[in-house]
Amino acid sequence: MPYAKFEEIIRYIEELAESGDLKSGSRLPSIRSLAKKFSCSLNTVIKAYKELEFSHKIYAVSKSGYYLVEDFPYKRQAGSAVTVYDFLSAGPDKHAMPYLDYKHCMNLAIDRYKEEMFTYSDLLGLPSLREELARHLRDLQVFADPSRIAVTTGSQQALHLLIRQPFPNGKRTILTEQPAHPSFIESVKDQPCLGIDIGRDGPNLEQLEFIFQQEDIKFFYVVSRFHNPTGHSYTNEGRRKIVELAERYDVYIVEDDYMGDLDPDPKQDPMFAYQPNGRVIYTKSFSKTLLPGLRLGLAVLPHELIEGFTRAKFAADVHTPVITQGALEIYLKNGMFASHIEKIRTLYRKKGEVLLRAYRAFMPEGTLYSSPTSGFYSTVRLPSPLKADGLILRLKERNVLAQSTESMYLEDFMRHDELRLSVSHVEDRMIGVGVALMAETIREMAIERKKGVMWR
Ligand SMILES: Cc1ncc(COP(=O)(O)O)c(C=O)c1O
Known part of the structure; x- marks a missing residue:
């Protein structure tokens, strides 16, 4: 099922903000222009703007229009757009939640x-x-x-x-x-x-x-x-x-x-x-x-x-x-619920497919990964002797977030070489880049290891 029109508008504005095309503090497109762009009523655009206002992403100025708040998107740091590849958050895709x-x-x-x-x-x-x-x-x-x-x-x-x-x-x-x-x-x-x-x-x-x-x-x-x-x-x-x-x-x-x-x-x-x-x-x-x-x-x-x-x-x-x-x-x-499920079923299946394609394209030899049928969770096992903790720290420097699976094992089964990736919070178009950064970091660490370089 397609997104409702007002959800499409919300996503559109968020994407403009995240890509930097809409600068923080700047004025949003007029209600009339968006209604024309999305072929919808003025009320639909107002509903979308109200929702963005409610979640403190934009604010209204009387007789002037709507403006993006100064600190949105929150991923922006020191004035430059920084993209975070959040494979850590285990909650559902925020855009898809009813x-x-x-x-x-x-x-x-x-x-x-x-x-x-x-x-x-x-x-x-x-x-x-x-x-x-x-x-x-x-x-x-x-x-x-x-x-x-x-x-x-x-x-x-x-x-x-x-x-x-x-x-x-x-x-x-x-x-x-x-x-x-x-x-x-x-x-x-x-x-x-x-x-x-x-x-x-x-x-x-x-x-x-x-x-x-x-x-x-x-x-x-x-x-x-x-x-x-x-x-x-x-x-x-x-x-x-x-x-x-x-x-x-x-x-x-x-x-x-x-x-x-x-x-x-x-x-x-x-x-x-x-x-x-x-x-x-x-x-x-x-x-x-x-x-x-x-x-x-x-x-x-x-x-x-x-x-x-x-x-x-x-x-x-x-x-x-x-x-x-x-x-x-x-x-x-x-x-x-039934119509919502139909919508998110497709969404998560697609995320799973994108993730798998990215694994196949980028992961270095010796790295194992599970192949999920839904885009929620999957596991990456590192080539020996790399450890998840070291990789996670290195990934963080590149704004790629992931979690070790250590908390998911009983003591007798404990592994230190696995990461859990959740793609529910990563947009489809960002999954490939996030996985490529991860693959590159694994490769670098494996080379350093061979050369005997010390890392954390
Ligand atoms: C496999 C599995 N079962 C159960 C739960 C618990 O879910 P709930 O939030 O309904 O307590 C989780 C939470 O992530 C889960 O991953």
Whole structure:
């Protein structure tokens, strides 16, 4: 779906500012000229300018027009335009987030759920939202009664509570993919926990079976689509076999489908679809697809875990705020989420393709990279003996930002030679340059290393 006209105008002005074509403090194009340029009404341009004004990028001068603020774009330093290649920020693409639509839903929710705000609400979430979520999940091949759905304060809360909750299999050890996203790793640090390496299509199944057989595994934590940090997705066959093994050895699966909505292939199934009766616990986040600050997530639980989970949720924060829940319900119900997802699915897939092309074109021999199918996360492994920390410092000097994967490993699996790249905050046209700068820095460091030059 194309951007709404007013979003196009916002992007146009931001790009003019970032490229330096529009100097900070200077007057913006007139409303009339933009309406003509974008073939839209004056009101559409005014809406775009109001939005830019609201986010403190421009300001209005009575009877004169709109002006760019002095310190925008913030990437500008000492009067010269400096471009930052931000492969570090893990949040969604700011330009693509439906901030205004959601604001509208929040306003409606404040009116609609006024009564609920005067008292504590249902611990597992607004019943009407849980019904709406059950409908939404069906599109993802997750068929579950609303009574099994718990709304959580971000999906990380669901994971955190499940890690600590006793399970009916009476087992205590958590098995996690290695690597896994940082907040999950942080959450299992004080728990009995084992890891298993994952490759392109998931773990080695013989090794997995051995662990299920020999160890006291309560659940196996899996991100089988758009893995963080590798960006990989398992095959359906791989998913099915893991669920079979879990059944055979009485192990639960916690399937973190945090970005399932972004899957462009409707034939891809979540693991939940292979065992919907409770063996697979399904969690989902609205942080990457909507707005991370809302802290909205959910878990689809087996009946036997609901009581324990409800008590744990009560102890954690009683319930997720009613207003954000109500706004999500309205947003889902009126079809805004579906059309928004269609838009960002294409956006992130394209970013993934651009990134992969850049890796292929620029990365030096000996550098390994994962090939993501969505433009969120991917991992780069450096040629031996280069270390991620040294590279990150050198990259920073060139305004290329990235993160080491160290916080994504358990102690026994620790690696110091990997970077996670997130392209959600990097514009398509900047991805290639950012990767080329990274590749050049890796090459330089490898040469220095060979010559015995010391670096930090
Ligand atoms: C794979 C994965 N699961 C879960 C989460 C937590 O998301 P939320 O913001 O919904 O708590 C993250 C956050 O980045 C993530 O990467």
